[in-house]
Amino acid sequence: MTLRIDLKSAILALSDALDLVGVNDFQHGKRVAMIARETGLMLGLPEKRLDRLVCASLLHDLGVSSTAVHRRLQREADWDDRHAHCERGYRLLRPFAYLSLVANAIRYHHTPWRELPTGLSEADALDSNLILLADRVDAMLLQKGLENPLFNRDGVVEAIATLAGSLLSPDAVKAFVAAAAREAFWIALVPRHVHSYLNDLALSDWRITIDFPQFGHVARLISSIVDAKSPFTAAHSLGVAQLARHLGEGVGLSGDALAELQVAGLMHDVGKLCVPDEIVDKPAGLTPLEFSVMERHSFETYQILRHIPGLGQVAEWAAFHHEALNGHGYPFRCGPDRLAREARIVAVADVFQALAQERPYRGAQRAEQIPRFLNDFVRRGVLDRDIVALACEDLDGSWRAATQVLPESAGE
């Protein structure tokens, strides 16, 4: 049976993943979507256009994996390097069949209204400027603290009004001022309500079912955002996915089962987006406090993936990659009964690929050194003996899968 996934859930999951990069200003993309949509409603945009605007807003910071870059974008409206993430988001979305529709709006979401390219469609120009407006509103709210947005209404509205005609479209500003007159607009920006606002939207145009290979493109997109977080983890998720697939073939899986395993590998570290760059790139051992932050990542992976209907057990296979057969892994402390063969494969692939890469605190291991480390994990009751044996039997094949981009990779 072919698994089928609802694109709306996939977009919301992608937005949950991007939200993690905000760390302290959680839900930035979702608040931008609300502010932009409420302003679009005042402009009389039809439902179809509003849905597109919401999707573009949710994903607008797709090009930002680094917590430091995110922080800077919030604080400095005219930071010279701000366009890099717009371009990167555009490039990530352009090849994807459905999401390419919003690529242009994302490409220009830091371009002043007066400087938008003349060839841009009216819809893309307006959407990009509405995102810019909403992004500025949210940055101001964050500076003042998000506990009571309504209290800060006047200062924000006045500041936005001064940008009409230069940074922002005068019509968009007028519509924002009208939307902002309602107290509900501001009260709804607190986390609890943001969540239900978005869940309640029908987003009918995005209620399409995509099949598993197409979902592989979304997973590949997410994995490249995760892998871009640190120079040390370049292509880590992709390597884990390829090796998991390779080992899956070795245990006799085929068809959809292999595609699912590959998706689990691509997404296993998506929760790492919430770990500050300083911790991921730290050149020494982590302090207990830093380690407790790092340990959150596989839990976050689970929370994001389990909300995608149709994904079945993939969420567990991905999120259990730091669990151990002896029950001393994290964060759920699953024992052997809950660790499916696929989860054990992802765990072995994760350790293998990480050993093959340099880390801030150690060099990369050569292929022939890896079995010693893996067997040590088997002895300590962490990794599965049979899967490790399989990975080591064909060390060359495992090494190639873990370290080279293979042509059959999902999304290629």
Ligand SMILES: [Fe+2]
């Ligand atoms: Fe933003």
Ligand SMILES: [Fe+2]
């Ligand atoms: Fe991990």
Ligand SMILES: [Fe+2]
């Ligand atoms: Fe990993």
